[in-house]
Amino acid sequence: MKLNDNSLFRQQAYVNGNWIDADDGKTFEVTNPATNEVIGTVPDLGAAETKRAIEAANEAWPAWRAKTAAERSAILETWFNLIMENQADLAALMTLEQGKSIAESTGEVAYGASFIKWFAEECKRVYGDTIPSKNTDQRIVVTKEPIGVCAAITPWNFPNAMITRKAAPAFGAGCPMVVKPAEATPFSALALAELAERAGIPAGIFSVVTASQGKDVGEEMTTNPIVRKVTFTGSTAVGKILMKQCSSTLKKMSLELGGNAPFIVFEDADLDAAVEGLMVSKYRNSGQTCVCTNRTIVHESVYDEFAAKLAAKVGELKVGDGFEEGVNQGPLINMAAVEKVEDHISDAVEKGAKVLVGGKRHELGKTFFEPTLLANVTTDMKVTYEETFGPVAPLFSFKTEAEAIQMANDTEFGLAAYFFSRDIGRSWRVSEALEYGMVGVNSGLISTEVAPFGGVKESGLGREGSKFGLDEYLETKYICMAGVSS
Numbered sequence: 490m491k492l493n494d495n496s497l498f499r500q501q502a503y504v505n506g507n508w509i510d511a512d513d514g515k516t517f518e519v520t521n522p523a524t525n526e527v528i529g530t531v532p533d534l535g536a537a538e539t540k541r542a543i544e545a546a547n548e549a550w551p552a553w554r555a556k557t558a559a560e561r562s563a564i565l566e567t568w569f570n571l572i573m574e575n576q577a578d579l580a581a582l583m584t585l586e587q588g589k590s591i592a593e594s595t596g597e598v599a600y601g602a603s604f605i606k607w608f609a610e611e612c613k614r615v616y617g618d619t620i621p622s623k624n625t626d627q628r629i630v631v632t633k634e635p636i637g638v639c640a641a642i643t644p645w646n647f648p649n650a651m652i653t654r655k656a657a658p659a660f661g662a663g664c665p666m667v668v669k670p671a672e673a674t675p676f677s678a679l680a681l682a683e684l685a686e687r688a689g690i691p692a693g694i695f696s697v698v699t700a701s702q703g704k705d706v707g708e709e710m711t712t713n714p715i716v717r718k719v720t721f722t723g724s725t726a727v728g729k730i731l732m733k734q735c736s737s738t739l740k741k742m743s744l745e746l747g748g749n750a751p752f753i754v755f756e757d758a759d760l761d762a763a764v765e766g767l768m769v770s771k772y773r774n775s776g777q778t779c780v781c782t783n784r785t786i787v788h789e790s791v792y793d794e795f796a797a798k799l800a801a802k803v804g805e806l807k808v809g810d811g812f813e814e815g816v817n818q819g820p821l822i823n824m825a826a827v828e829k830v831e832d833h834i835s836d837a838v839e840k841g842a843k844v845l846v847g848g849k850r851h852e853l854g855k856t857f858f859e860p861t862l863l864a865n866v867t868t869d870m871k872v873t874y875e876e877t878f879g880p881v882a883p884l885f886s887f888k889t890e891a892e893a894i895q896m897a898n899d900t901e902f903g904l905a906a907y908f909f910s911r912d913i914g915r916s917w918r919v920s921e922a923l924e925y926g927m928v929g930v931n932s933g934l935i936s937t938e939v940a941p942f943g944g945v946k947e948s949g950l951g952r953e954g955s956k957f958g959l960d961e962y963l964e965t966k967y968i969c970m971a972g973v974s975s
């Protein structure tokens with residue numbers, strides 16, 4: 490592999506400002522899902538190294554929190570600038586280990602960096618409160634303090650942005666963070682650590698613990714009493730395990746978990762805009778995003794027209810190695826993902842669904858899969874109640890607004906929902922009726938650093954990005970000052 494700056498390709502973990510190997514010398518290989526070639530190896534750390542990273546974070550914490558917000562902000566700004574100066578290299582590393590197209594990787598690096606920029610600015614605005622007391626002798630003041638040592642477990646689908654969206658508000662608020670990136674995508678995380686070190690983030694404030702076994706590292710992070718906050722993006726099943734483990738020391742948590750996003754197309758929608766919106770929302774990262782549309786619910790009167798327009802667009806998608814010119818659909822992350830997608834399609838077809846486009850493994854082999862569109866889908870099929878996490882768009886039909894809302898809310902998940910309508914009254918009504926943390930109205934792309942990202946129900950807890958994202962790393966302290974009257 491050739492980068493402009495080869496020192497961004499680190500094959501060691503980063504703990505307490507040192508590049509380290511595992512205590513027992515073990516490593517694991519990271520492969521490129523587009524070629525199955527080994528990109529490199531990283532240390533396979535366990536609980537002992539994680540414990541040391543947590544202890545180092547705790548030691549580094551007082552000096553970091555004692556810095557002024559302006560000082561921390563300046564360091565974050567430098568980190569942001571270094572990331573953007575190295576955008577091409579970071580994108581190349583991401584496409585190599587994750588598979589997404591180089592255009593998407595380039596976009597994700599900028600998206601990830603935007604959280605650093607945002608929190609560099611926002612951390613200067615950690616305001617408190619004064620509250621009028623009931624006693625003339627008392628003053629009541631409310632301050633915000635950094636929560637302390639944070640631990641983050643991040644997924645493979647956004648190897649850069651899911652780290653910066655957690656680390657930047659933590660650092661801005663005055664907290665250190667130990668991150669365990671996904672086994673499949675450690676190199677993006679290690680490159681971020683290299684740039685953080687160059688930016689002047691002190692030793693111990695940011696550690697990256699690489700591991701092939703999320704379990705051991707996760708157990709240490711969720712049970713070590715030093716850790717005050719655990720933040721996780723990934724599956725609901727793992728989120729529940731972590732929450733159980735955190736209960737032993739009652740840690741604060743942010744959980745950004747699975748989704749089952751509905752995308753409703755009303756009869757008054759601009760159908761071309763709805764098709765564009767769906768293409769972005771469904772096929773971003775080959776459908777491997779928690780906010781990707783899972784169910785497309787179309788009014789019966791526009792169903793055929795919408796399906797035809799959509800089929801034409803899906804047919805234009807180009808599958809291939811993310812580095813290849815014009816490719817917008819990379820491989821899926823692994824064979825388990827391919828098998829899940831296949832299972833969902835065959836279950837739907839057995840129960841009467843019709844394949845309009847795609848439907849099978851791509852001729853390129855490996856984990857490449859054809860972008861797929863299914864019609865005549867009914868609510869007894871797996872695609873209705875399970876997150877597919879792949880490039881499959883099932884089309885359901887509905888008759889009334891009430892029915893569409895009922896179908897959309899009929900899931901234990903509540904992350905993102907989308908709908909297209911040109912009726913302003915309906916737009917408010919439906920936005921308020923949808924039991925989701927985020928709603929896109931006439932838009933299939935809602936992610937931005939300035940807005941709160943997160944879900945309700947079994948999609949998780951807490952918000953990332955925006956002023957709300959900073960609060961997740963702060964505690965509220967109430968000071969009652971008596972004896973004011975002389």
Ligand SMILES: NC(=O)C1=CN([C@@H]2O[C@H](COP(=O)(O)OP(=O)(O)OC[C@H]3O[C@@H](n4cnc5c(N)ncnc54)[C@H](OP(=O)(O)O)[C@@H]3O)[C@@H](O)[C@H]2O)C=CC1
Pocket residue numbers: 642643644645646669670671672673700701702703704705706707708722723724725727728730745746747748778779876877878
């Ligand atoms: N909300 C989202 O953005 C995401 C949702 N998902 C959903 O989850 C499904 C499965 O994907 P998968 O990658 O297995 O997601 P996981 O939830 O298993 O993985 C996410 C992160 O958690 C780690 N992890 C896994 N098990 C544990 C554990 N017991 N303790 C601590 N950390 C752990 C993983 O480490 P390691 O990589 O080493 O296993 C990874 O870093 C997808 O098909 C999709 O439906 C997946 C990824 C992101």
Ligand SMILES: O=C(O)CCCC(=O)O
Pocket residue numbers: 646647651722745777778779780936942
């Ligand atoms: O959890 C995910 O799947 C990543 C979120 C992507 C986004 O911020 O849009």
